[in-house]
Amino acid sequence: MFNSLKGLAVTFVSTVKGLRAPVTRQYPDTSDLLMRRTPEPTPVKDRFMGFPSLTWDDEIGEPFCTSCMVCIRQCPTQCMSSVMKDNPLQAEGKSSRRKIVDSFEINLNRCILCGICVEVCNFDAIVMTHEHEMSTFSRNGDRVDLPKLLEIGHKFQKETAWIPPTKRAKVGKDEEPDAAKAGSEAESS
């Protein structure tokens, strides 16, 4: 009897509009047929794992990726490919990377967002970004090349005040770089 009344109460609260805030969200908002509102993407959490992309080394002005092929060999869906070249900035004495990525492609339609590529990369060169809205109508529509991967990766770096994990491990907590401090201050405010 008590359980029946409890069930009825839950049904009543869920049925009457306004008594309980919705737990889901309509996106894009199709209720506005005249499209007067710009559809805003649903915000994602910091830990959200979207599509993988390549990172950019702002200090030197080149990708972190040396095209070493480790991630490509470990990818369970074999959706990545890459070609390396001699690094011209190394010849000029500006970079310690002897080899650098020349071309890189990820077929995001086949990517299962497992994060293995990020785990196995020794050069902080690839990250799981917050990018997730890349639907297309063609089977090969999400083959993403090097410039696009770097663009997505750089956007993620800026938005999250990203610091290369190996650098973060070296400096330790007492000597957090400025970007890390800015990120943690923003989180606490």
Ligand code: SF4
């Ligand atoms: S992303 Fe990392 S593991 Fe993959 S090819 Fe580039 S440097 Fe190597």
Ligand code: SF4
């Ligand atoms: S997230 Fe997984 S499936 Fe996607 S590219 Fe990386 S290793 Fe491959």
